[in-house]
Amino acid sequence: MVDSTVMREVTLTLPMLPDMEIAASKTATALAEFMEMSSDKIDEVRMAVVEACINSFEHSQADDRKVEIRFVVLGNDDPERLQITIKDSGVGFAPDTVERPRIEEKLIAANKRGWGLTIIKGLMDEVEIHSGADGTTVVMSKLR
Amino acid sequence: MVDSTVMREVTLTLPMLPDMEIAASKTATALAEFMEMSSDKIDEVRMAVVEACINSFEHSQADDRKVEIRFVVLGNDDPERLQITIKDSGVGFAPDTVERPRIEEKLIAANKRGWGLTIIKGLMDEVEIHSGADGTTVVMSKLR
Amino acid sequence: MTEMLKVTVDRRPPLAVIYTEGYINNQGGEEIARVAYDLIEGDHTTLLLNLKGTKIVNSIGISILIEIIEKMLEIDGRLAFCNLTPTIEKTFHIMGLAQYAQIFADEEVALGELTV
Amino acid sequence: MTEMLKVTVDRRPPLAVIYTEGYINNQGGEEIARVAYDLIEGDHTTLLLNLKGTKIVNSIGISILIEIIEKMLEIDGRLAFCNLTPTIEKTFHIMGLAQYAQIFADEEVALGELTV
Ligand SMILES: Nc1ncnc2c1ncn2[C@@H]1O[C@H](COP(=O)(O)OP(=O)(O)O)[C@@H](O)[C@H]1O
Numbered sequence: 171m172v173d174s175t176v177m178r179e180v181t182l183t184l185p186m187l188p189d190m191e192i193a194a195s196k197t198a199t200a201l202a203e204f205m206e207m208s209s210d211k212i213d214e215v216r217m218a219v220v221e222a223c224i225n226s227f228e229h230s231q232a233d234d235r236k237v238e239i240r241f242v243v244l245g246n247d248d249p250e251r252l253q254i255t256i257k258d259s260g261v262g263f264a265p266d267t268v269e270r271p272r273i274e275e276k277l278i279a280a281n282k283r284g285w286g287l288t289i290i291k292g293l294m295d296e297v298e299i300h301s302g303a304d305g306t307t308v309v310m311s312k313l314r
Numbered sequence: 315m316v317d318s319t320v321m322r323e324v325t326l327t328l329p330m331l332p333d334m335e336i337a338a339s340k341t342a343t344a345l346a347e348f349m350e351m352s353s354d355k356i357d358e359v360r361m362a363v364v365e366a367c368i369n370s371f372e373h374s375q376a377d378d379r380k381v382e383i384r385f386v387v388l389g390n391d392d393p394e395r396l397q398i399t400i401k402d403s404g405v406g407f408a409p410d411t412v413e414r415p416r417i418e419e420k421l422i423a424a425n426k427r428g429w430g431l432t433i434i435k436g437l438m439d440e441v442e443i444h445s446g447a448d449g450t451t452v453v454m455s456k457l458r
Numbered sequence: 459m460t461e462m463l464k465v466t467v468d469r470r471p472p473l474a475v476i477y478t479e480g481y482i483n484n485q486g487g488e489e490i491a492r493v494a495y496d497l498i499e500g501d502h503t504t505l506l507l508n509l510k511g512t513k514i515v516n517s518i519g520i521s522i523l524i525e526i527i528e529k530m531l532e533i534d535g536r537l538a539f540c541n542l543t544p545t546i547e548k549t550f551h552i553m554g555l556a557q558y559a560q561i562f563a564d565e566e567v568a569l570g571e572l573t574v
Numbered sequence: 575m576t577e578m579l580k581v582t583v584d585r586r587p588p589l590a591v592i593y594t595e596g597y598i599n600n601q602g603g604e605e606i607a608r609v610a611y612d613l614i615e616g617d618h619t620t621l622l623l624n625l626k627g628t629k630i631v632n633s634i635g636i637s638i639l640i641e642i643i644e645k646m647l648e649i650d651g652r653l654a655f656c657n658l659t660p661t662i663e664k665t666f667h668i669m670g671l672a673q674y675a676q677i678f679a680d681e682e683v684a685l686g687e688l689t690v
């Protein structure tokens with residue numbers, strides 16, 4: 171990751187309840203607009219945030235039913251990168267064992283799900299997933 | 315205040331830096347939209363949130379340079395009320411000694427400022443201000 | 459409470475255009491599927507999903523759209539899309555969905571191609 | 575970085591219409607004031623502020639608008655507003671500002687009234 175200073179840091183704590191991912195996507199929009207990111211890139215960030223949130227909502231089984239999100243604007247003189255960290259304290263999973271979904275298979279499979287991580291990786295510039303018994307942390311970022 | 319249950323609670327921590335009030339206003343929008351508040355009321359909430367944030371930014375002198383915001387959707391069966399608490403750990407002030415600004419005077423005065431609290435009270439349904447040596451907490455709410 | 463997806467339909471047998479307005483999440487996807495299956499029962503074999511009013515989708519919603527595509531392939535019909543936001547279009551490409559469902563810029567272009 | 579307010583002007587001496595686009599905060603207010611004072615110097619005595627492109631203002635920005643109103647009262651000119659969002663209009667009423675600056679629904683109505 172490029173070395174740059176934190177210019178702004180905002181944290182958001184969301185309950186794992188329907189539609190709350192939209193709150194996260196709006197907060198992300200505010201920071202991305204502050205950075206003067208293009209509206210297409212802002213849209214990509216929004217979608218990635220939504221996917222990471224619903225993954226925590228659906229899969230984490232976290233007892234506290236909360237997701238913590240940290241938005242950081244990084245840059246040296248100007249905002250260069252928006253880094254978003256989405257953290258749950260759930261059961262975790264092994265990211266390396268998740269198979270990349272293939273549309274030909276999904277079209278005939280009973281379970282058509284399994285696209286979230288693929289979408290996040292496709293829309294963001296950098297994605298790291300740390301997961302274990304303490305929960306899951308997705309760190310993703312987008313260059314301006 | 316009407317007795318009702320917390321249906322959703324979202325917290326946001328913002329740095330006291332230019333434009334960060336917009337992040338708070340967007341998060342507020344997400345919750346107000348979730349409640350299906352009318353777009354005019356949502357706009358009123360947004361403006362009140364902006365005013366409360368910039369008051370903390372400008373006047374609190376808080377060492378941590380942070381504002382904590384709590385958004386709570388209250389309701390028994392359906393969302394009834396959006397309560398927003400904006401808290402800083404600054405120097406505080408005595409709300410009762412703040413004079414209500416009068417436009418005739420402001421028009422000829424050197425200092426034309428002093429409208430924030432009046433606007434907040436005018437736009438929200440309920441406003442309580444707790445302030446002291448530990449800082450200031452504004453609790454405001456809007457009925458759907 | 460939960461922002462509901464609004465779905466409207468313009469029937470032009472054997473084609474039908476489905477318009478959406480709002481967030482295509484779990485419920486949104488199911489609402490579209492319900493409408494699509496009704497149309498299929500009514501012998502509409504080409505469905506055009508006009509997403510002009512949809513600025514945001516999630517992967518659960520898209521999974522339900524994949525179910526509809528599967529169904530269309532079974533009956534030798536087809537599902538096409540138009541008026542996608544650049545991000546939704548990019549997402550469909552990331553997923554490879556674009557191979558199984560045509561994507562058109564707008565409804566005029568789509569109808570021109572789908573009705574020949 | 576900070577979302578800057580865009581200000582454009584349509585000069586129709588002795589009137590001028592000022593159009594804004596974006597957030598009227600501290601800097602936004604100052605930008606409007608700069609433009610307004612230029613117009614006043616250029617003998618424009620009636621200014622119409624069309625806020626069609628402004629969905630949000632803050633009280634610091636409005637305080638700067640009060641300065642402009644003061645200036646206009648001094649020179650026997652006037653400042654009027656049009657295309658306010660309901661919330662901005664409500665705020666101006668809460669402040670009593672509406673007594674010192676006329677508020678019109680849209681530019682057509684405003685120009686009709688201001689140019690008689
Ligand atoms: N925050 C999380 N906590 C626990 N498991 C997760 C989390 N995020 C993803 N996973 C696991 O990774 C799998 C793949 O996730 P994803 O690609 O988003 O697809 P989907 O959510 O549709 O299954 C999930 O099915 C789940 O098993």
Ligand SMILES: Nc1ncnc2c1ncn2[C@@H]1O[C@H](COP(=O)(O)OP(=O)(O)O)[C@@H](O)[C@H]1O
Nearest residue numbers: 369370373374406407427428429430431432450
């Ligand atoms: N969070 C706060 N911390 C300390 N003082 C405050 C705070 N909010 C308001 N005040 C005090 O109350 C006064 C009135 O505030 P307000 O009505 O918003 O007008 P303005 O911010 O333009 O002065 C401020 O000038 C300040 O002295």
